[in-house]
Amino acid sequence: MIAVTGATGNVGRALVERLAADGRPVRALTRDPERAALPDGAETVRFDLDDPAALFTGVDKLFLYVQAGGEHLAALLAAARGAGVRHVVLLSSAIVQEGADESHPIYVMHATAEQQIRDSGLAWTFLRPGAFAVNALQWVPQVRAGDTVRGVFADARSAPIHEDDIAAVAERALLDDGHEGAVHRLSGPRAVSNAEQVAAIGRALGRDLDFTEVPVEQAGPELFPYVPPHLLQGLLKTFEAMIGAEPEITDTVEKVTGVPARTFDRWAEDHAADFRS
Numbered sequence: 001m002i003a004v005t006g007a008t009g010n011v012g013r014a015l016v017e018r019l020a021a022d023g024r025p026v027r028a029l030t031r032d033p034e035r036a037a038l039p040d041g042a043e044t045v046r047f048d049l050d051d052p053a054a055l056f057t058g059v060d061k062l063f064l065y066v067q068a069g070g071e072h073l074a075a076l077l078a079a080a081r082g083a084g085v086r087h088v089v090l091l092s093s094a095i096v097q098e099g100a101d102e103s104h105p106i107y108v109m110h111a112t113a114e115q116q117i118r119d120s121g122l123a124w125t126f127l128r129p130g131a132f133a134v135n136a137l138q139w140v141p142q143v144r145a146g147d148t149v150r151g152v153f154a155d156a157r158s159a160p161i162h163e164d165d166i167a168a169v170a171e172r173a174l175l176d177d178g179h180e181g182a183v184h185r186l187s188g189p190r191a192v193s194n195a196e197q198v199a200a201i202g203r204a205l206g207r208d209l210d211f212t213e214v215p216v217e218q219a220g221p222e223l224f225p226y227v228p229p230h231l232l233q234g235l236l237k238t239f240e241a242m243i244g245a246e247p248e249i250t251d252t253v254e255k256v257t258g259v260p261a262r263t264f265d266r267w268a269e270d271h272a273a274d275f276r277s
């Protein structure tokens with residue numbers, strides 16, 4: 001049995017759907033099972049940190065969303081190990097690498113979780129994706145309201161990765177041998193600027209969309225509806241560092257899954273309905 005934390009999230013849901021469609025026993029952990037709307041083939045269980053061992057009865061593999069344990073992560077991992085879990089696949093971040101700014105809050109969050117997992121005695125695999133394509137959903141309210149999207153850094157380039165490509169790698173890391181101790185750095189197949197992403201969304205919708213750059217000092221939380229406010233300044237620093245720099249592009253998705261990583265155009269087509277009112 002595989003337990004999936006963050007099971008209603010972008011990556012967790014895609015992973016649960018894959019495992020359930022494949023007929024694999026999967027326990028989807030969510031803080032609100034009533035609202036989770038997960039596939040029938042998955043066992044949906046309330047994520048309750050009061051009795052963590054109960055979450056892992058009969059479980060041997062765990063997909064971990066980094067915030068799932070919060071300050072109780074070490075206890076969660078100990079409970080998992082005690083209940084028979086052998087291998088944890090962590091959704092970490094590409095920000096964790098040699099030479100990183102170790103004071104960056106997003107670095108601290110992921111590097112701390114990685115260290116706690118190394119210390120837990122469990123076998124592990126770390127997935128370190130760069131920017132998610134699904135971040136583009138931040139523009140949904142603006143695209144629904146008109147043809148101009150306001151945002152920061154029109155020319156900043158990233159190699160956005162489809163959430164289902166991360167889930168596909170996670171699935172292989174959970175099901176196949178040989179991923180223990182592996183760090184998989186993941187990206188989409190090519191670099192795209194913010195303005196190009198907005199244009200791609202327009203093509204998927206059959207509309208002409210424009211990107212209007214907002215000076216970073218005027219960018220507030222209203223432009224980033226999904227970013228926790230305490231992480232916004234750190235994230236803006238990360239975006240600023242992307243200007244003029246080429247993003248890291250890896251072929252790990254294809255190497256691990258046998259299928260090339262999907263393009264941002266493809267992501268926009270898959271999510272066109274999300275941008276329609």
Ligand SMILES: NC(=O)c1ccc[n+]([C@@H]2O[C@H](COP(=O)([O-])OP(=O)(O)OC[C@H]3O[C@@H](n4cnc5c(N)ncnc54)[C@H](OP(=O)(O)O)[C@@H]3O)[C@@H](O)[C@H]2O)c1
Binds near residue numbers: 129132135
């Ligand atoms: N966005 C990026 O560009 C990017 C890049 C690299 C790495 N990452 C990392 O990837 C992760 C986000 O993945 P995602 O987009 O799949 O997640 P997501 O959609 O934001 O949500 C994950 C799920 O986790 C649960 N959750 C949220 N906060 C929680 C908490 N404090 N405690 C327990 N459960 C909580 C929620 O489910 P329930 O309400 O159902 O419990 C939520 O649906 C983050 O750790 C992020 O740092 C993101």
